[in-house]
Amino acid sequence: MNSLRQLLEQDSNHNLLDLLSSFCQCAIAIDENCNVLWISDAYRVLIDIPQDKDPIGKPVEELLPTTQMPRVVKSGKPIFIDLMQIKNQWCVVTRLPVRNNEQEIIGAVGFVFYDDLDSLQPLFDKFARLRRQFEDEKIIRPSRYALDDMIGNSAPTQLLRRQALRAAHLDTTLLLLGETGTGKELLAQGIHEASHRRCGPFVGINMGALPESLAEAELFGTAPGAYTGADRKGRTGKVQLANGGTLFLDEIAEMPLGMQAKLLRVLQEREVEALGSNRLEKVDVRIIAATAKDLRTQVEKGEFREDLYYRLNVLPINLPPLRQRLEDIPALAEGMLSQIQTQSQLPELPLSSEAMKWLQNYSWPGNIRELRNRLERGCVMAEGKAIEAADLGSADELPQQRAPKKLSSDLKSNRRESERTLIEQAIQSCNGNKTEAAKLLGISRASLYQRLK
Numbered sequence: 001m002n003s004l005r006q007l008l009e010q011d012s013n014h015n016l017l018d019l020l021s022s023f024c025q026c027a028i029a030i031d032e033n034c035n036v037l038w039i040s041d042a043y044r045v046l047i048d049i050p051q052d053k054d055p056i057g058k059p060v061e062e063l064l065p066t067t068q069m070p071r072v073v074k075s076g077k078p079i080f081i082d083l084m085q086i087k088n089q090w091c092v093v094t095r096l097p098v099r100n101n102e103q104e105i106i107g108a109v110g111f112v113f114y115d116d117l118d119s120l121q122p123l124f125d126k127f128a129r130l131r132r133q134f135e136d137e138k139i140i141r142p143s144r145y146a147l148d149d150m151i152g153n154s155a156p157t158q159l160l161r162r163q164a165l166r167a168a169h170l171d172t173t174l175l176l177l178g179e180t181g182t183g184k185e186l187l188a189q190g191i192h193e194a195s196h197r198r199c200g201p202f203v204g205i206n207m208g209a210l211p212e213s214l215a216e217a218e219l220f221g222t223a224p225g226a227y228t229g230a231d232r233k234g235r236t237g238k239v240q241l242a243n244g245g246t247l248f249l250d251e252i253a254e255m256p257l258g259m260q261a262k263l264l265r266v267l268q269e270r271e272v273e274a275l276g277s278n279r280l281e282k283v284d285v286r287i288i289a290a291t292a293k294d295l296r297t298q299v300e301k302g303e304f305r306e307d308l309y310y311r312l313n314v315l316p317i318n319l320p321p322l323r324q325r326l327e328d329i330p331a332l333a334e335g336m337l338s339q340i341q342t343q344s345q346l347p348e349l350p351l352s353s354e355a356m357k358w359l360q361n362y363s364w365p366g367n368i369r370e371l372r373n374r375l376e377r378g379c380v381m382a383e384g385k386a387i388e389a390a391d392l393g394s395a396d397e398l399p400q401q402r403a404p405k406k407l408s409s410d411l412k413s414n415r416r417e418s419e420r421t422l423i424e425q426a427i428q429s430c431n432g433n434k435t436e437a438a439k440l441l442g443i444s445r446a447s448l449y450q451r452l453k
């Protein structure tokens, strides 16, 4: 006997198949390529295979998307008792590999039990509870940050804090603009925590991390019955999950054009339509979008809808890069270092003064996230009584940093540059109103005009 197919063909009286069926409510056999060889009538009924459809020869995953039978064929190891949800019903399944005389794997058989499972009910309940908990935790991330977690007292950081507080009380759509690692997610969560929505959910979704084919279902949900397989029951979209709270759309520039129209409707009408549902649902969410890209340019290139851009750009908040808030570095480094050391239970080493100087001279393309990474690296690399500059950066980064700089003029131009950015940001976030902007900056109107000149 070389294959399970031959074995079944030789069994012309179906003794073997009858035997398999008698063990349980449903049974199925697959070959070494995981294609279906045989399926009991009861199983056909259970998974709704239409009369006119022949499942024989089809990959088993096509019939049972969550099946573990291929694993059994691959590993040659049985799975004796497992729980599997088939059409909203919990079933106990057992899967066995089938070997020939040479002990090679020639397929697998699966048995399903679903009647008289009362004695297993506590197990099902426990499983369902754990699963629900897991799903909730994965989907609804409670916000981990508050605005108080924002470290730094430089002028740009103070302005950012004031803007964030104002935005928290306004309940309008927000657009967070800033390079990678500048703290956009921290700010979004902080604003949620400071807003009246703090008791509602904070739901985040990263448009850049999702393949386009999944993004729409993930964001807007799917109606029950609209899809086969895992999505058959329907799925709640992130928009609906965020109801009563805040929806954080990270890397919004990556949102496919087709989806942008749907998001526009959420923003304009506060309505959402799950895929395949033909039904509009009311939602009450505040949207905070974030991007490191220049959305204006995307609009000009036709990659981002102009109407959506204006809807999102109601209240833009710029997060300054770390090189424009170098003053924050000592406080940031100290705060993050103690966090890292507590979390990782590493020895509490201080930064040497050399190392601190290095941090303040580095250009920080990766901003605060990079600062954190370098400090983590420093904690691990340090071998002496303190973290040295060499523990923070690789050898080839160091000499360049040590090259003498025209420090005084640098300082001056740096200050002018930061001041200009600050003023521009303040005016922008006050929609051009200079009196408001002066208030936000904590200076008089006259002083603002003077600086503008």
Ligand SMILES: Nc1ncnc2c1ncn2[C@@H]1O[C@H](COP(=O)(O)OP(=O)(O)OP(=O)(O)O)[C@@H](O)[C@H]1O
Binding pocket: 149, 150, 151, 152, 178, 179, 180, 181, 182, 183, 184, 185, 186, 187, 292, 332, 368, 369, 372
């Ligand atoms: N002002 C701050 N004080 C303390 N920690 C901060 C501050 N800003 C950012 N961080 C920390 O820096 C890291 C990066 O922040 P975050 O993830 O919010 O940045 P991001 O702008 O969303 O980055 P990306 O664009 O790469 O997603 C996080 O560990 C965050 O806790």
Ligand SMILES: [Mg+2]
Binding pocket: 184, 185, 250
């Ligand atoms: Mg982020």
